[in-house]
Amino acid sequence: MALLDKYKPGDFFDEMFSAEGQVRPHYAALFERFQNLDQEEFEQRRTAVDAAFLRQGITFTVYSDEQGTERIFPFDLMPRIIPNSEWSRIETGLIQRMKALNLFLKDIYSDQRILKEKVIPKEDVLTAKHYRPEMVGVPVPKDIYIHICGSDMVRDREGTYFVLEDNGRCPSGVSYLLENRSAMKRAFPNLFSSVGVRPVAHYTQDLLTVLQYIAPQNGRIPTVVLLTPGIYNSAYFEHSFLARQMGIQIVEGQDLVVQDKKVFMRTTKGLEQVDTIYRRLDDDFLDPKVFRKDSVLGVPGLVEAYRAGNVSLANAIGTGVADDKVVYKYVPDMIKFYLSEEPILANVPTYLASNPKECEYIVSHLEKLVVKSANESGGYGMLVGPASTAAQRADFKKLILENPRNFIAQPTLSLSRHPSYCDGRFEGRHIDLRPYILCGEKISIVPGGLTRVALRKGSLVVNSSQGGGSKDTWVLYGDS
Amino acid sequence: MLSRVADSLYWMSRYAERAENIARILDVNLQLLLDLPKLAPEEQKTLWEPVLRSTGDHEDFFKHHKITNSENVIDFLTLHPKNPNSIVNCITTARENARHVREQISLEMWEEINRTYLWMKSQTLKKIVRQGPYDFFSAVKNASHLFQGITDGTMTHGEDWDFIQVGKYLERADMTTRILDANDEIFINQPATTQTSGTLHWSAILRSCSSHDAYRKFYVAQVEPDKVVEFLILSEFFPRSIRFCAQTLDEALRRISGCKDEHFTNHAEKLSGRLVAELNYSALEDIKTVGMHQYMDELQIKLNTIGEAIFQTYLFSPPLPSPEPEPELKPEPPPKPTPKQSQTQKLPKAPAAA
Numbered sequence: 161m162a163l164l165d166k167y168k169p170g171d172f173f174d175e176m177f178s179a180e181g182q183v184r185p186h187y188a189a190l191f192e193r194f195q196n197l198d199q200e201e202f203e204q205r206r207t208a209v210d211a212a213f214l215r216q217g218i219t220f221t222v223y224s225d226e227q228g229t230e231r232i233f234p235f236d237l238m239p240r241i242i243p244n245s246e247w248s249r250i251e252t253g254l255i256q257r258m259k260a261l262n263l264f265l266k267d268i269y270s271d272q273r274i275l276k277e278k279v280i281p282k283e284d285v286l287t288a289k290h291y292r293p294e295m296v297g298v299p300v301p302k303d304i305y306i307h308i309c310g311s312d313m314v315r316d317r318e319g320t321y322f323v324l325e326d327n328g329r330c331p332s333g334v335s336y337l338l339e340n341r342s343a344m345k346r347a348f349p350n351l352f353s354s355v356g357v358r359p360v361a362h363y364t365q366d367l368l369t370v371l372q373y374i375a376p377q378n379g380r381i382p383t384v385v386l387l388t389p390g391i392y393n394s395a396y397f398e399h400s401f402l403a404r405q406m407g408i409q410i411v412e413g414q415d416l417v418v419q420d421k422k423v424f425m426r427t428t429k430g431l432e433q434v435d436t437i438y439r440r441l442d443d444d445f446l447d448p449k450v451f452r453k454d455s456v457l458g459v460p461g462l463v464e465a466y467r468a469g470n471v472s473l474a475n476a477i478g479t480g481v482a483d484d485k486v487v488y489k490y491v492p493d494m495i496k497f498y499l500s501e502e503p504i505l506a507n508v509p510t511y512l513a514s515n516p517k518e519c520e521y522i523v524s525h526l527e528k529l530v531v532k533s534a535n536e537s538g539g540y541g542m543l544v545g546p547a548s549t550a551a552q553r554a555d556f557k558k559l560i561l562e563n564p565r566n567f568i569a570q571p572t573l574s575l576s577r578h579p580s581y582c583d584g585r586f587e588g589r590h591i592d593l594r595p596y597i598l599c600g601e602k603i604s605i606v607p608g609g610l611t612r613v614a615l616r617k618g619s620l621v622v623n624s625s626q627g628g629g630s631k632d633t634w635v636l637y638g639d640s
Numbered sequence: 641m642l643s644r645v646a647d648s649l650y651w652m653s654r655y656a657e658r659a660e661n662i663a664r665i666l667d668v669n670l671q672l673l674l675d676l677p678k679l680a681p682e683e684q685k686t687l688w689e690p691v692l693r694s695t696g697d698h699e700d701f702f703k704h705h706k707i708t709n710s711e712n713v714i715d716f717l718t719l720h721p722k723n724p725n726s727i728v729n730c731i732t733t734a735r736e737n738a739r740h741v742r743e744q745i746s747l748e749m750w751e752e753i754n755r756t757y758l759w760m761k762s763q764t765l766k767k768i769v770r771q772g773p774y775d776f777f778s779a780v781k782n783a784s785h786l787f788q789g790i791t792d793g794t795m796t797h798g799e800d801w802d803f804i805q806v807g808k809y810l811e812r813a814d815m816t817t818r819i820l821d822a823n824d825e826i827f828i829n830q831p832a833t834t835q836t837s838g839t840l841h842w843s844a845i846l847r848s849c850s851s852h853d854a855y856r857k858f859y860v861a862q863v864e865p866d867k868v869v870e871f872l873i874l875s876e877f878f879p880r881s882i883r884f885c886a887q888t889l890d891e892a893l894r895r896i897s898g899c900k901d902e903h904f905t906n907h908a909e910k911l912s913g914r915l916v917a918e919l920n921y922s923a924l925e926d927i928k929t930v931g932m933h934q935y936m937d938e939l940q941i942k943l944n945t946i947g948e949a950i951f952q953t954y955l956f957s958p959p960l961p962s963p964e965p966e967p968e969l970k971p972e973p974p975p976k977p978t979p980k981q982s983q984t985q986k987l988p989k990a991p992a993a994a
Contacts (some may be wrong), residue, residue: 217739217754389739404743415644426643428799428896428954 163202164579167586170428173319173576174588175240184241185640186201189355192265194238199584205347206237206581212346218339220394220624234629235340236580237347240255240591240611241355243639247607250321253505254311254595255603256495261326261482262599263498265305269295269478279497280490284514288487289535290329290480292443294450300476301374302600307474308367308438309597310334310609313505315576322508322573324592325488328479333630334596335398337610338363338405340632356637358607363452363596364405368436370600371406374472375435382435383426385409387416389441389457399440413441418461421468436472437462443477448632485534486512486567509571513564526553529569530620531560544620546572550564575620578631580613590614591632592622608633645741647955648805651990652737652745653807656753658987659730660784662717663777665691668823668848670773670949673710675840681709688713694822696726696986714773715765725987727780731760745794746794749787756783805892806950813885814943814987816872819849821936842868849880870924882939883919889946890916896954898953908949915942940985947988 165542169177176187176376183191194202210232213219219230242250267274268285269292275282285291312324336375340520341360345352368384375382388399390412403410415425416434424431439446450463465471488511492503511518511529522529526545532539543556560567577588595609611631612622647926669687673679679687692698692713700723705712720726724733735757742750759779768776788808795801823845843861846852855863858878875881890912898903904910927935967973 214758215751215755216748217742391736396739400739400742409642409645410743411642412644415642426641428641428646 162305163197163199164191164195164586167579168588170577172588172590173315173317174371175315175576175578175591186217186241186636188640190239190241190351193351193354202237202581209235209237209343209347209631212343213339216339218336218397220397222548231335233624234615235343236613236615236629236631237344238579238581238586239632239634240578240593241343241634242356242608244636245639247635249504250313250595251605253321253503254323254597254605256499256501256504257311257323257326257491258306258309258597258603260494260498261309261328261492262303262305262602264494265476265479265482266300266303267498268481269305270297272493274497277497278485279493283482284486284490284512288481288484290443290478290483292481294463294479295476295478295546299469301376301469301472304374304599305476305479306482307370307374307476307599309599310594311597313595313609314508314573315592317574317576319576321505321507323491324508325485325492326482327594328475328482329442330475331439331594332395332398333610333612334363334606335401336630337596337606337608339401340630341640344632355634357634358637360606360608363598363606364402366598366600366604366606367402368406368408371408371436371438371472371474373600374474376469376472378435380433380435384436384438385416385434387411387413387437387439387441387459389445391610393440395440399599402438408438413455413457413459416459416462418459418465419569421461421465421470423459423462423465423471434471436474438474443480446473446477481536483535485510485532486514486565489568510574511569513560513567513569518569519560519564522567522591523557525569526556528572530572531556531567534566534568542621544572547618547620572620577614578611580615580629580631582615582617587617589617590620590622591631607635641744641799643955645744645800647951647991648737648740649744649800649803650807650950650955652734652741652753653804654811654988655730655734655737655990656784656787657808657811658725658815659727659734660781661812661819662695662725662727662730663780664815664848665694665819665822666714666717667774667777668819668844670710670777671847672841675844681707683927684709690822690825692716693825694818697723697725711769714768718768718776719763719765724989728760728763733755737990744800746790748790748794751786752783753864756787759783799896802892802896803954806889809885809889809892810943810947810950812880813882814940815891816849816880816882816885817936817939817943820869820872821933824932824936838865839863845872851878851880854878866924866928869927873927874922874924876918878892883916886912886915886919893950906949906953908946908953911942911946911949915946915950937985943986944988952959 169181176184176191178184213232213235219232264274274280275285308331309502310327310333313321314324315321331616338360371384372382375384385408386399388396388410390396400410409425411425417424417426417431423434423437425434441457444452446458447460447462448455448458449460463477466473466477489507489512489547492507495501495503511522513519513522522531526543527548529544529545531545536542543552575590575592579586579588580590582589591611591613593609593611594637597603597605611633613629613631614620614622614627615629616627617629667690680687688708688710692701692708695717700734701716704720704722705716712713716723716726718727721729723729735753738745740749791804823841842865843852846863846868849872851871855868858871861867871878871881873882876883878884893909893912894901897909899905899909904913912948
């Protein structure tokens with residue numbers, strides 16, 4: 161029996177099969193290949209891929225385990241496919257969104273025109289947890305605030321794409337996108353040429369180009385470094401992966417010092433000046449002199465050097481205000497305001513608890529809604545209404561009423577599903593998509609992104625901390 | 641290169657080499673046991689205690705085990721989680737340091753040290769005893785050789801590689817002193833040393849240092865204690881002799897600083913150059929005059945001092961002078977009496993952060 165014979169798409173938008181159970185044209189070649197695999201062969205490849213991830217140390221540490229056991233992130237061998245024309249629309253839509261977000265940040269940290277003209281309520285922006293008044297009036301190189309963005313996208317029951325959130329601080333996961341592709345190429349080398357998949361490997365080169373582009377103009381070839389919180393950070397693998405691919409130094413806070421408003425790294429031959437820092441450290445920890453005093457991960461004096469224009473940071477300080485889920489609601493308004501264009505990609509309808517009317521709606525419809533706190537990520541601080549208990553809803557109601565600014569709610573979308581290998585057979589599992597957008601001289605997006613999959617049956621939460629896995633994402637050269 | 645990176649490369653290399661040498665130290669005795677009649681508990685103790693002393697972990701051992709026998713010593717020196725110098729912990733520390741500088745070393749190096757780590761983590765004492773400890777120790781040695789070979793064959797031989805050499809040869813010189821020291825004691829303590837058991841013993845030492853064939857080629861003679869000592873300390877060309885290690889260490893330090901031979905630009909070079917000169921102009925008689933144990937102890941102190949000087953010169957970043965006014969100077973407390981040097985030097989430890 162072939163692998164997908166018993167597969168049932170169910171009452172969802174299935175990426176691979178139409179409602180009538182027909183294979184969608186852009187999956188035809190892949191479907192045929194998988195149907196020709198027997199279970200044993202498939203299991204062998206799966207084991208080989210898992211073993212390779214372990215050998216390469218593409219793992220995260222289970223903190224609760226005293227032995228320091230390392231686990232790999234679950235990887236599903238069945239790739240997700242996006243036809244080219246569908247991708248073009250996503251790409252154009254994300255570029256539009258990115259332009260608007262960067263114009264918004266520039267505006268917020270200078271004239272605040274959008275607030276003065278009352279397009280967006282002032283209080284919603286200025287109360288955002290990650291709004292940094294310290295940055296008002298501080299110019300940033302080339303007026304770019306978000307250089308690296310990972311926007312989360314989902315599809316609903318009709319297959320329409322929505323942007324769920326924009327991660328404009330330190331989005332992670334791109335290394336998995338790249339490693340997943342290498343793993344797939346090793347597991348199914350012949351499949352790529354027969355299907356026609358657009359490559360992704362140029363991402364790190366593009367990233368380096370962006371980091372060099374924003375460096376201060378001081379006549380030297382820019383020295384770019386990646387600032388990591390250290391090896392115990394769960395994304396450390398990614399930090400070292402990116403540094404290696406770009407051929408740049410990975411530094412910790414203790415490796416950097418500031419003298420005369422310039423940043424240097426401590427080397428065996430003395431101090432060496434640094435021009436651009438790709439920081440994978442949140443604003444809060446960057447500089448104990450300005451932000452959290454107890455941060456031992458940061459560099460004292462870094463913000464001063466940054467304000468003096470002697471060092472560039474990617475992303476800029478204060479981009480978190482665009483990450484705020486309350487501010488998210490207004491992105492379509494930003495697009496209209498700054499670009500005089502209609503948004504290409506839709507937002508998910510969003511209710512703000514800070515608005516008394518909407519708040520009333522939220523607390524009386526909790527069982528239907530997804531409630532999120534405005535500034536959490538990783539699937540934390542969130543209530544999925546239909547899957548919640550009465551006690552959880554009561555808790556959230558209390559939290560929302562105590563601090564309405566901190567909560568938003570969205571209708572529970574019936575997320576699209578994808579055949580995924582679970583417990584020895586293929587079953588439909590909900591997925592999302594995180595494309596990685598780079599913003600330098602031009603805006604570029606690596607084809608596809610990271611497809612995350614909620615491997616727990618029925619779960620809508622794709623985060624790796626909550627039982628999520630990932631898939632390779634193929635954007636085709638054509639449409640089938 | 642970043643001082644922190646140099647530091648991690650140095651300790652990665654030291655701990656990888658240390659794991660190999662702990663396996664070698666244990667291997668001498670295990671080889672010996674194969675040739676000896678079954679030993680009474682007291683005899684086992686005589687055989688194993690010097691081994692524990694040689695790694696400087698003697699006191700720690702008795703916190704975890706009461707009886708000094710093969711099984712307990714093997715457990716303590718290979719798998720014990722609380723012994724920082726057990727083979728599993730050496731590999732873990734080496735791999736942690738490698739992880740710290742993963743983007744600086746080659747992909748192949750990382751995969752090999754990670755493979756060794758995963759393999760070590762899957763070992764149990766039962767498994768080691770069942771398959772025979774010799775196989776286990778030879779696997780540890782092979783993993784180390786493979787790692788060093790991969791390092792030499794896949795990494796640019798620049799400053800970063802030189803720091804790896806510094807760590808490797810400093811550790812190897814130190815461990816060779818310990819192998820000799822431990823066995824000298826065992827040898828002295830053996831009640832009625834017959835010619836045969838003496839030969840057996842020193843042959844085992846030679847084999848555990850992979851030097852049996854090299855020794856025979858050089859001396860074309862029977863295995864004699866004096867010659868073994870001479871070979872492992874003073875051989876100019878054998879890669880595990882202390883003289884060879886000191887020489888290679890000195891060369892690596894000079895490549896790092898770009899300083900010519902017979903000059904020095906920092907304290908580490910001065911000390912390593914002095915040690916090389918000393919070994920170049922020493923003979924077996926000099927060692928015998930001082931006494932084996934004393935000579936080894938002095939060597940260990942010299943090697944530790946070189947390690948400390950390297951740290952001060954390259955790896956340690958003193959905090960920058962703070963712009964805030966200095967706090968008022970308090971009178972210095974009277975100096976504490978320095979504790980008496982222990983019989984054998986403790987093995988140097990990687991900084992806690994690594």
